[in-house]
Amino acid sequence: MNFNEKSAFMEEQARLDEFNRKLEAGEKIEPKDWMPERFRKQLIRMMSQHAHSEIVGMLPEGNWITRAPSLRRKLILLAKVQDEAGHGLYLYSGTETLGVSREQLIEDLHSGRAKYANIFNYPTLTWADIPIIGWLVDGAAIVNQTMLAKSSYGPYARANLRICKEESFHKKQGYEAVALLANGTPEQKKMVQDAVDRWWWPTLMMFGPHDSNSPNSSELINWKVKTKTNDELRQSFVDRTVEEAHAVGLTIPDPDLKFNEEIGHWDFGPIDFDELYRVVNGDGPCNKERLDARRSAWDNGAWVRDAASEYARKQKLRTIKAS
Amino acid sequence: MSEITNDWPVWEVFTQKKSGAPHEHAGNLHAPDAEMALQNARDVYSRRNEAVSIWVVPAEHIVSSTPEDMGPFFDPANDKIYRHPQFYSVPKVVKKRS
Ligand SMILES: [Fe+2]
Ligand SMILES: [Fe+2]
Numbered sequence: 001m002n003f004n005e006k007s008a009f010m011e012e013q014a015r016l017d018e019f020n021r022k023l024e025a026g027e028k029i030e031p032k033d034w035m036p037e038r039f040r041k042q043l044i045r046m047m048s049q050h051a052h053s054e055i056v057g058m059l060p061e062g063n064w065i066t067r068a069p070s071l072r073r074k075l076i077l078l079a080k081v082q083d084e085a086g087h088g089l090y091l092y093s094g095t096e097t098l099g100v101s102r103e104q105l106i107e108d109l110h111s112g113r114a115k116y117a118n119i120f121n122y123p124t125l126t127w128a129d130i131p132i133i134g135w136l137v138d139g140a141a142i143v144n145q146t147m148l149a150k151s152s153y154g155p156y157a158r159a160n161l162r163i164c165k166e167e168s169f170h171k172k173q174g175y176e177a178v179a180l181l182a183n184g185t186p187e188q189k190k191m192v193q194d195a196v197d198r199w200w201w202p203t204l205m206m207f208g209p210h211d212s213n214s215p216n217s218s219e220l221i222n223w224k225v226k227t228k229t230n231d232e233l234r235q236s237f238v239d240r241t242v243e244e245a246h247a248v249g250l251t252i253p254d255p256d257l258k259f260n261e262e263i264g265h266w267d268f269g270p271i272d273f274d275e276l277y278r279v280v281n282g283d284g285p286c287n288k289e290r291l292d293a294r295r296s297a298w299d300n301g302a303w304v305r306d307a308a309s310e311y312a313r314k315q316k317l318r319t320i321k322a323s
Numbered sequence: 324m325s326e327i328t329n330d331w332p333v334w335e336v337f338t339q340k341k342s343g344a345p346h347e348h349a350g351n352l353h354a355p356d357a358e359m360a361l362q363n364a365r366d367v368y369s370r371r372n373e374a375v376s377i378w379v380v381p382a383e384h385i386v387s388s389t390p391e392d393m394g395p396f397f398d399p400a401n402d403k404i405y406r407h408p409q410f411y412s413v414p415k416v417v418k419k420r421s
Contacts, residue, residue: 033390079370086367093351096333102353103330162350166371309331312355 023224028154031097039223043153044098046220051091052109052116056290058084060124061133069127076173077130083166090162094155110295118276119199119206121284128181128188128195134174136196136203136241142167143237144207152224175244182248189249196245197253204268205276207234213273235265242266333382334360336367338374346378354379 015034022029029035058081065081068074092102108114119137124130145167149160181192208214208230220226228236245252256269278284331353337346349368354360360379368374388396404410 030390032387082366082370086370089352089367090350158350308355308359312359315356 023152026224028157029152030154040098042216042220042223043156043225044095044100046216046225047091047095047098047156048100048105048108049115049117051088051095051105052114053120054084054088054091055109056116056120056294057137058088059290059293060120060122060286061130063124064127064130067127068130073130073177080134080170080173083170087163087166090159091156094153094159097155106298110291110298112282112291115280117206118279118284119202121279121286121290122199122202123286125198126191126195128178128192129199131174131177131181132192132195132199134170134172135178135244136174136199137206138167138170138174139241140203140206140237142171143233143240147226147228147233150227156225178250179248182250193250196250200253201271201275202279204234204238204271205273205279207231207237209273209276238266238268331355334364334379335382335385336360336364337378337380338364338368339376340374342375346376349374351382 016036019029019033019035019039022033029039061077061081061084065074065077068077092105095105096102105114109116124133142164145160145164149157149164151157151160178192181188183189184192208217211217211229211231214230217226217230221229242252242257254269256267258267259265260267279287333351334354334357335351336349338349339346349364352360352363352367354363357379361377364377364379365374369377400406
C-alpha cells in the first residue's frame with residue numbers, strides 16, 4: 001500500500017466508524033451522509049419494493065370502486081385508494097434520495113424486474129374481499145410500517161410515519177364492514193368467511209420467509225433499517241387479528257391455531273412458502289393482469305404528461321420573452 | 324409502451340398547519356411547473372386538512388450545509404453559553420416566582 005492508498009483506506013475506515021457510531025447511538029442516516037454501498041443498494045431494493053406495492057395495491061381494490069354497495073362505501077374506497085397512491089409517492093420520493101431516478105424505478109416495475117408484495121397478485125372475487133383487505137392486508141401493513149417508522153434511514157422513517165397516520169382509517173373501515181357482513185344475512189356471513197379463508201394465508205406470507213431463511217432481513221436488522229424480525233412481526237399480527245376475528249364470529253382457516261398459555265401467543269400452522277416464492281416471482285393468479293394494468297395506465301396517461309410538459313415549456317418561453 | 328422520459332423537476336413542499344405556525348418541510352414531488360406543483364402538493368400532502376398554506380420551492384434552489392460541516396460550521400455557537408438564560412444567576416426569591 002503506498003501513502004495515497006493508505007490514507008484513502010483510513011479515510012474510508014473513519015467514515016465507516018462514524019456510520020456505525022450513528023447507528024449505535026440511534027441517530028438517523030440522512031441522504032447526504034456517507035453510507036456503505038451495500039446499505040444504499042439494499043435500501044433502494046427494499047424501499048422501491050414498498051413503493052411498488054402501494055401502487056400495485058390500488059388495483060385489486062380499484063376493481064370494486066364502481067360496484068361498491070353504497071355511496072358511503074364508494075367514497076370510503078375512493079379515499080383509501082387515493083391514500084395508497086400518496087403512500088407510493090412518499091416512498092418513491094424517499095427512494096430517490098438514494099440516487100435512483102423516478103423513471104428508473106417505474107421502468108423496473110413495468111419491465112417486471114422489480115418485485116412487489118405477493119398479496120396484490122390475488123383476485124378480488126366478491127365485495128367481501130374489499131373489507132377483508134382493509135382489515136387483514138392493511139392490518140398487516142400497519143404492523144410492518146409502525147416498525148419502519150423507526151427505521152435508521154431518515155427519509156424512510158419519515159415516509160412511514162406519514163403513512164401510519166393514514167393506515168388506521170384503512171384498517172378501521174375494513175373491520176367495520178367485515179363486522180357488518182359477519183352479522184348480516186347467512187349469505188353475507190358465508191361470503192365474508194369465504195374471503196377470510198382465501199386471504200388469511202397470503203396475508204401471513206406478506207411478512208416474508210422465516211427468520212432462519214431470510215438473509216436480507218437479518219442484514220437490515222443489523223443496520224436498524226428494520227427493528228423486528230419477520231417472525232416477530234407475523235406473530236404480533238396473528239395475536240391481534242385472531243382476537244378481532246373471534247370478536248365478530250369469524251373462523252381463521254387454520255386447524256393448528258391454538259393459544260399457547262406458556263408464552264402468551266397464538267401458535268399457528270405451517271405456511272406454504274413455495275406459494276410465496278411462486279407468486280413473488282411472477283406466477284401468481286394475477287401477476288400479468290397487474291403489470292398489464294400498470295403499463296396501460298402509464299401509456300394512456302402519456303398525453304397528459306406531454307401536455308403538461310409542453311404547457312410548462314410555453315409558459316416559460318412567454319415569461320422570458322416578456323422580460 | 325411509451326418511453327419513460329419524465330424529466331420534471333423536483334419541488335420541495337412546505338406546509339403550514341395553522342395560521343401563525345411556521346411552514347415545515349413535508350416532502351417533495353415532481354411537477355412541470357409551479358402551478359401543478361402546488362396542486363399536487365395539496366393532493367399529496369394535505370388530504371386531511373394538514374395545511375392552511377403551502378409553499379413549493381424548486382429543489383435545485385435550496386442551498387444546504389453538508390454533513391461534513393456539522394462540527395466546524397456550527398462550532399461558533401458551542402462556546403457561547405452566555406447566550407442561554409441558564410448562564411445567569413438570579414436571587415432565590417425572584418427565582419421562585421418565575
Ligand atoms: Fe398504504
Ligand atoms: Fe393502506
